Amino acid sequence: MATHWRLILNGKSAGNDEVRDAVEAMRAGGVTLDVRVTWERGDALRYVDEAIDDGVRCVIAAGGDGTLGEVAAALSERHEEADALPALAAMPLGTANDFATAATIPTYPREALQLIADSKAHAIDMLRVEADGERHWCVNLASGGFGTEVTVETDDGLKKLLGGLAYLVTGIARMGRIEPITAHIHGEGFDWRGALIALGIGNGRQAGGGQILCPDARIDDGLLDLTVIPELEGELGTTVATLMREGRGAALERVGERGRMRAVTVESDEPMALNLDGEPVQASRFAIACVPARLRMHLPEHCPLLAPARLALR
Incomplete structure (x- = not known):
């Protein structure tokens, strides 16, 4: 052929x-x-x-x-x-x-x-994402919180000038105004409620210009990897956010809530944005399932x- x-x-x-x-x-x-x-x-x-x-x-x-x-x-x-x-x-x-x-x-x-x-x-x-009744697909990562805001706010002109560094510059500019998102995240053997500053649901491992949110994710295991970074205060919060920007997966081990499952639901009282392969989708409920092979x-x-x-x- x-x-x-x-x-x-x-x-x-x-x-x-x-x-x-x-x-x-x-x-x-x-x-x-x-x-x-x-x-x-x-x-x-x-x-x-x-x-x-x-x-x-x-x-x-x-x-x-x-x-x-x-x-x-x-x-x-x-x-x-x-x-x-x-x-x-x-x-x-x-x-x-x-x-x-x-x-x-x-x-x-x-x-x-x-x-x-x-x-x-x-x-x-592939990740199949149902968002308030609409279906989407994701091959890499569904991310929310700090990383999503940085990706959305990074200027196209700045990206042409600085390449991937543009995300770092934008992230630094946002450091003083990270607003946590209150959400309920639940799936097989996982149930978490609270305020988060970053969320990663992976097939892949990184998003937002190098933020490693799901460092152990595999794209062929029939499971999604989940990482929740809860709201942090003071110097620790600043340090961890910096580590995340620099792609230091070790920071997730210290402060993140992590899990691996076939499906997960993310719910919030107010509409929140999840970045699906670089495209923001806003909804108050996301039902995300890993579709094997x-x-x-x-x-x-x-x-x-x-x-x-x-x-x-x-």
Whole structure:
């Protein structure tokens, strides 16, 4: 069967010469590689449907975490089983690239495409999120609190100027005005009520430009990882928030409430925002379930997000 891939490219990267060179190199190597450029919300869904109709074997999300999330969600929403859908792959072109960083996916376009040719597609889980009656999907992390506010408030111009450092600068600016969120979070063997400053529900491990919220998460274990950082006061609160910004997962061991389960519900009296793969969704109730082996994805050998038992089968 001929190798046929479809690259869905975020419009912000449409003029990227490295992407063009990478595509031409793969075509020269015998891969049929079509490119579609997104312009507005809904384009990724339309392009995924088109790719399936065309019999494409791999759909590549070329952009940041939001682009990857949008393409993964479009695939997950289909009625077909994972084996009947095109495999998913990522070409990291965003500011933070949180999923790609945790998964050790190459950041150079040619290397990212070569990974697809050199690797098998692994079964991966997806998070299905019901938010006040609306369904969403998440491939990386659902995060709330401090990290969500930083991601939402970081200026696009600042991201172009500073790259991932923009999230750190914005986080520092917010340090004096972290407002806790009161919530009830419950699932299998877990029941927590109180005020929190950060929440992570992971398939993946990090969000918000490098904040490691679920340091032990696996993307193929059929479970979601949960971390709650409760409201902290005084110097301890400042220190821990700084550690979180710098990606120090050890801080979570000291102050966080953690669990691993198949599903979790997050409820609050007032609407709160959860950031799903870089896209904020606001609701007063989130029902989040891990859907095992919903998709297949090309990932590096010895990818840290894969369970060791899965790696041993390669």
